[in-house]
Amino acid sequence: MLGGGASAIYIRGGGEEAAIGALTGSGAGAADGGSELGAEFVGSEPGAEFGGSGAGAADGGSGSVAADGGSGRITSVNGGAGYVVLDAGHGGSDPGTCEMGIYEKEIALDITLIAAKLLEEAGVEYILTRGEDVYVPIERRIEIANNDTTAFIVSVHCDWYKHKSINGTSTLYNSGDEDSKELAKLMQSYLTFNLGTVDREIHPHKDIVLLREAQVPAVIIELAFISNKHDLSLLKTDKFKEQAAQNLVEGICAALA
Ligand SMILES: [Zn+2]
Numbered sequence: 001m002l003g004g005g006a007s008a009i010y011i012r013g014g015g016e017e018a019a020i021g022a023l024t025g026s027g028a029g030a031a032d033g034g035s036e037l038g039a040e041f042v043g044s045e046p047g048a049e050f051g052g053s054g055a056g057a058a059d060g061g062s063g064s065v066a067a068d069g070g071s072g073r074i075t076s077v078n079g080g081a082g083y084v085v086l087d088a089g090h091g092g093s094d095p096g097t098c099e100m101g102i103y104e105k106e107i108a109l110d111i112t113l114i115a116a117k118l119l120e121e122a123g124v125e126y127i128l129t130r131g132e133d134v135y136v137p138i139e140r141r142i143e144i145a146n147n148d149t150t151a152f153i154v155s156v157h158c159d160w161y162k163h164k165s166i167n168g169t170s171t172l173y174n175s176g177d178e179d180s181k182e183l184a185k186l187m188q189s190y191l192t193f194n195l196g197t198v199d200r201e202i203h204p205h206k207d208i209v210l211l212r213e214a215q216v217p218a219v220i221i222e223l224a225f226i227s228n229k230h231d232l233s234l235l236k237t238d239k240f241k242e243q244a245a246q247n248l249v250e251g252i253c254a255a256l257a
Contacts, residue, residue, distance in 0.1 A: 082125075082149055082150055082151030082152075083125045083126055083127050083147075083149050083150055083151060084119065084124060084125070084126045084127070084150075084151055084152060084153075084154065084252050084256070085126070085127045085128075085129065085144055085145045085150050085152070085153040085154070085216075086112055086115060086116060086119070086126050086127070086128050086129070086153075086154055086156070087112075087128075087129040087130075087141055087144075087145075087153055087154065087155040087156065087210075088105075088108040088109045088111075088112035088113075088128065088129065088130050088156050089104065089105065089108045089155055089156055089157040089158075089220075090104055090105035090108060090157075091105050091108075091109065091130050091132075091133055091134050091135055091136055092105075092133055092134045092135030092136075093135045094135055096108065096157065096158070097158060097159075097160035097226050097227070098226070099160070099226045099227055099232055100232065102226060102232060102235065102236060104157065104158040104160075104226055105133065106133070107158055107223070107226075107235050107241070108156045108157055108158065109130070109131075109132070109133065110241050111156055111223070111241050111244050111245050111248070112128060112131075112156050112245075113131065114241060114242055114245035115156075115245040115248045115249050115252075116128055116131070118245060118246065118249040119249055119252065122249065122253060124249075124252065124253065124256065127144060127150075129141045129144050138209050138210060141153075141155075141210060142209070142210060142213045142214060145210075145214045145215075145216055145218065146213075146214065146215045146216065147216075150216045151216070151217075151255075151256060152180075152183055152216050152217035152218065152219075152255065153210075153214055153216060153217075153218045153219075154187065154218075154219055154221060154248065154252065155210055155218070155219070155220045155221065156221050156223065156248070157220055157221060157222050157223070158222065158223055158224060158225070158226045158235060159222040159223075159224065159225045159226065159227070160225060160226050160227045161225060161227050161228075162227070164227050164228055164229065165228065166225055166227070166228060167197065167198055167224065167225045167228035167230055167231045168197050168198030168199065168200035168224070168225065168231070169188075169191050169192050169195060169197040169198065169199060169200060169221075169222065169223055169224055170188070170200035170201060170202065170203055170222045171184040171185075171187050171188040171191065171201075171202045171203070171219050171220070171221055171222070172184070172202070172203050172204075172205050172208065172211065172219065172220040172222065173202060173203075173204060173205070173211060173218070173219050173220075174204070174205065174206060174208070174211040174212050174214075174218065175204035175205060175206045176204075176206070177211075177217070177218075179217040180211065180214075180217045180218050180219060181202070181204070182217075183217040183218075183219050183255055184202040184219045185202055186251060186254055186255050187219055187221065187248075187251040187252075187255070188201060188202050188251075189251070190247045190248075190250045190251035190254065191221065191223070191244070191247050191248070191251065192247070193243075193247050193250075194243050194247075195223075195224075195234070195240065195243055195244060195247065196234050196240070197223075197224050197231060197234065200222075208220065221248065223235070223244050224240075
């Protein structure tokens with residue numbers, strides 16, 4: 001596709017120490033080791049707490065813009081060239097949410113791996129916090145993000161809520177962080193294209209550790225509700241995963257432009 005001169009650092013389990021060491025970052029952030037994604041571990045995904053009923057038509061109309069990573073050099077929203085950190089939520093002993101035998105950790109990884117391939121083709125430098133089904137502590141994810149060479153971090157999740165009628169796609173950011181809010185707006189504007197989900201828009205949050213402790217712009221993407229029949233039927237398909245990955249990458253490339 002587009003000329004990819006840049007080589008990606010691809011983190012897989014045991015290889016990550018060396019990879020991160022080479023980036024000579026600013027060191028670990030102030031991860032407090034507390035609960036992970038806030039409400040997620042007590043029964044609902046953070047996204048589900050916001051945005052009301054989730055009603056509203058999926059727009060599907062927002063434009064899809066071609067990835068423009070052709071220059072090979074990235075000017076990031078964090079000032080200067082940088083890596084995009086792509087974070088597949090959960091993994092290993094932490095399955096995330098689950099419904100009808102479909103695990104959030106698997107969907108997040110599938111889509112992240114497709115997106116990584118597309119980023120590579122677009123010549124965008126990226127780092128994965130995990131490239132396989134392994135447990136990565138939240139402190140480690142934050143440490144990877146908090147690096148001078150990071151442009152921003154995008155964390156990929158699926159939503160869940162006790163009210164099964166709630167559905168749709170949303171993007172979360174830390175309240176009060178304007179850079180992250182801008183990134184969230186931009187990512188959300190690309191996410192629902194051809195996806196078949198409702199646009200639940202962006203939501204501020206102040207208790208999600210990853211968003212709070214990231215020292216670079218950070219967003220959590222909630223692709224669809226695993227607890228909703230319609231969304232789950234989409235999440236299971238390759239078509240959805242490929243389109244979601246494509247939308248993610250186009251949003252990322254737009255943010256880097
Ligand atoms: Zn999650």
